[in-house]
Amino acid sequence: MPSFNAINYSLRPSKSIHRQVVFDGLSRLISHMHLRDIVYVGMGSIWFTDFVLAHRILKIKDMISIEKDDIGKSRAEFNAPFSTIAVKHGTCSEKLPELCSDEHLRARPWIIWLDYDYEFNENIASDLRFIVENAPLNSVVLVTFNGVESRYGKLPERASNLKGIFGNVAPDSIPRDRLQKSPMQETLSDLSLRFLKAAALEKARPGGFVEAFKIVYSDSSPMITIGGILPAPDALGMSRAVANGASWPGRPARPIVAPHLTIKETIALQKALPSETALSRTEVQAMGFDLEADQIEAFQKYYLQYPSFAQIMA
Amino acid sequence: MVDLSDARANASPTKAFFVTMITRDISLEDCILDLLDNSVDGALRKEGGQAPGLGCGPDLSSYHIHVFANAEIFSIRDNSGGMTLDDAADHAFTFGRSNSSVHEGYSIGVYGIGMKRAIFKIGREIRVRSTVQTVSDGKLSFAVPIDVDAWLSDDSLPWDFDIVSDDTLLHDGVEIDIKRVNPAISNSFDNPLFMENLIRMLSRDYSLHLARGLKLSVNGNGVNGIGIKLLESDEYAPVRIKYADVTGSDTVDVEIIGGMAASPPDQSDPTENDDTDRWMGWYVACNGRIVLSADKTPISGWGTEDWPSWHRQYSGFVGIILFTSERAAALPLTTTKRSVDVTSEVWRRARSRMREVTKDWISYTNQRKQMPEGAREREARARPVDLEKVSARPAVVLPRLTPKVSEKVGNVNYSMPVTKLKKLASSLGNLNMSYRDVGIKSFEYTYDDLTGDE
Numbered sequence: 001m002p003s004f005n006a007i008n009y010s011l012r013p014s015k016s017i018h019r020q021v022v023f024d025g026l027s028r029l030i031s032h033m034h035l036r037d038i039v040y041v042g043m044g045s046i047w048f049t050d051f052v053l054a055h056r057i058l059k060i061k062d063m064i065s066i067e068k069d070d071i072g073k074s075r076a077e078f079n080a081p082f083s084t085i086a087v088k089h090g091t092c093s094e095k096l097p098e099l100c101s102d103e104h105l106r107a108r109p110w111i112i113w114l115d116y117d118y119e120f121n122e123n124i125a126s127d128l129r130f131i132v133e134n135a136p137l138n139s140v141v142l143v144t145f146n147g148v149e150s151r152y153g154k155l156p157e158r159a160s161n162l163k164g165i166f167g168n169v170a171p172d173s174i175p176r177d178r179l180q181k182s183p184m185q186e187t188l189s190d191l192s193l194r195f196l197k198a199a200a201l202e203k204a205r206p207g208g209f210v211e212a213f214k215i216v217y218s219d220s221s222p223m224i225t226i227g228g229i230l231p232a233p234d235a236l237g238m239s240r241a242v243a244n245g246a247s248w249p250g251r252p253a254r255p256i257v258a259p260h261l262t263i264k265e266t267i268a269l270q271k272a273l274p275s276e277t278a279l280s281r282t283e284v285q286a287m288g289f290d291l292e293a294d295q296i297e298a299f300q301k302y303y304l305q306y307p308s309f310a311q312i313m314a
Numbered sequence: 315m316v317d318l319s320d321a322r323a324n325a326s327p328t329k330a331f332f333v334t335m336i337t338r339d340i341s342l343e344d345c346i347l348d349l350l351d352n353s354v355d356g357a358l359r360k361e362g363g364q365a366p367g368l369g370c371g372p373d374l375s376s377y378h379i380h381v382f383a384n385a386e387i388f389s390i391r392d393n394s395g396g397m398t399l400d401d402a403a404d405h406a407f408t409f410g411r412s413n414s415s416v417h418e419g420y421s422i423g424v425y426g427i428g429m430k431r432a433i434f435k436i437g438r439e440i441r442v443r444s445t446v447q448t449v450s451d452g453k454l455s456f457a458v459p460i461d462v463d464a465w466l467s468d469d470s471l472p473w474d475f476d477i478v479s480d481d482t483l484l485h486d487g488v489e490i491d492i493k494r495v496n497p498a499i500s501n502s503f504d505n506p507l508f509m510e511n512l513i514r515m516l517s518r519d520y521s522l523h524l525a526r527g528l529k530l531s532v533n534g535n536g537v538n539g540i541g542i543k544l545l546e547s548d549e550y551a552p553v554r555i556k557y558a559d560v561t562g563s564d565t566v567d568v569e570i571i572g573g574m575a576a577s578p579p580d581q582s583d584p585t586e587n588d589d590t591d592r593w594m595g596w597y598v599a600c601n602g603r604i605v606l607s608a609d610k611t612p613i614s615g616w617g618t619e620d621w622p623s624w625h626r627q628y629s630g631f632v633g634i635i636l637f638t639s640e641r642a643a644a645l646p647l648t649t650t651k652r653s654v655d656v657t658s659e660v661w662r663r664a665r666s667r668m669r670e671v672t673k674d675w676i677s678y679t680n681q682r683k684q685m686p687e688g689a690r691e692r693e694a695r696a697r698p699v700d701l702e703k704v705s706a707r708p709a710v711v712l713p714r715l716t717p718k719v720s721e722k723v724g725n726v727n728y729s730m731p732v733t734k735l736k737k738l739a740s741s742l743g744n745l746n747m748s749y750r751d752v753g754i755k756s757f758e759y760t761y762d763d764l765t766g767d768e
Binding site for chain 2: 160
């Protein structure tokens, strides 16, 4: 079943927050690297949430959505929120070579975000390798995939499965404690970033690959977004400086796990923010409801990105 | 007529030749191995100069070698006793080994080119430091700093490097730091794939040293030796023979072990998702250092006279041959120490013995093709044995397989997308199931379902 039939994207606060964190980072990169005339390439599904942000926040006009599903293609065309979105019907492995051979597109930097809801597999690896080897200079590549440990096989088989997916960038042995629970998402993030970096260096891509995004978020199950910059040689220093700066948002130290709140609860919490001190559970209880301490902490950290329905409407 | 009586052709070397030319003929991996070999040789020298063998040799558990490498810097540090001032002044930095040089017992440093070639290949700002215990003056510490660009600017003789006094290192040993890493090398050190493969290479090539306790790390991560084991039962047993090969005034001790390390594949489809094949083939060690591993090429004999080329059918076989000699020059190794000198007489004599071992295995796998099920059951009864515990045996022991008369069979062959195969494997209960088994299980499932016939 296509994911748009299974998921109502508006009801996932952590995904929404993480998306805004990514766009905050992209906005900084565009500004510091002076990127112009960017093309956004994504998998807009029928919701186009990231496309709306790309247009509103990053002011990107030309956008391409890859849609492999027959009916999805028709619905995507119907739901595309802007006239400058082109829906391409096919899989990434079919459409990416087409895009890369388009001379008009090749001359411009891309922001390409492949947002999957399933696990990292050989096909994703192959698509990413193609992007790293062929995307124009100064492009940014992002990929989102499922980080649930069981998707990568049973525990005894997991290390060899990762080797099968990521190839030789995966160590021959990975300690078992790195293959379970939250360390598993860390392992997957690291391996996928190593995969991208190695692909760029093996290709001797000028400027290489600069790691920039490493985000775990969870609404019901952990998802991972990683990515980085494929800079031109003269932009390498700046892209490194931005992505490794102290205020860079693209690598939050902890997973984004936002509480599911009612509008009434959201408004009550927002009224207490911003605050120099951490909101306590007692203070929340005094508002008339209750939350776990880590839920309060997550909200306080990301309250500016916490979604409301109005925000996701195109 | 031109008078040629005083004419001479200039054959003087240039520094640039050593820095930019000979470094092209060696891979970065070989360079790192050269530096590690020096550290290992130092440790072996301190322990009396015996090379490690299978289950024998010096205890190296008090020695460590740490390698650090990233885009900006490379360093290697050991506690192998250090380089003496005489060595630094007279041998270590000369280009090539003079005929009068004394060959170190059981080392594999033979050509006198390794360290220089390695450090010039890696970078432009080099500092070789040593702390050594002297008989009369206690600890002596010195450094040889090399600014490659400055050194290259003048070709006039003599060629030498300054030796300066230096702080005492934490352990008696050698420390080499290289900055201003050359761009291509910097990319390699920054590449996770290169670094992961480097660890794999070290775990393989120094597996005999690691088995004797040597501690080796790369960027703080410990390197473990590969633990090759052979399978043994009443019906299966590896060969283990030893002999001394006298060549000129040198004696080379040779030991050959070989046999079944894993069951051969039931089918020879190279697309099968099976990682084990990469460990199979012949391993060659010279004075304890693996110089050729999992070889399936004509170097170890495959595809040469009276010896078929490697085929996946033969997977499951591992052989190891160890050459040990007090004089490294007698060993059949190349200058890079990453392969075998196939013209060496010692090697050619050994290879004919290797062929006999291999032929037995080839014959076994040919029989096995006729009755893989029966063979698999018998092979499953064999248990892994560490190489050093394999008993001396003049030939490999393998059962003779006689095919049973069986029902006529047909082959089914089809291709499906890998993602679908894996999904089905997972639904059948084992994500790692071979594609072949996915096909068989699917057939059995459909057959039972549609014919009702168990």
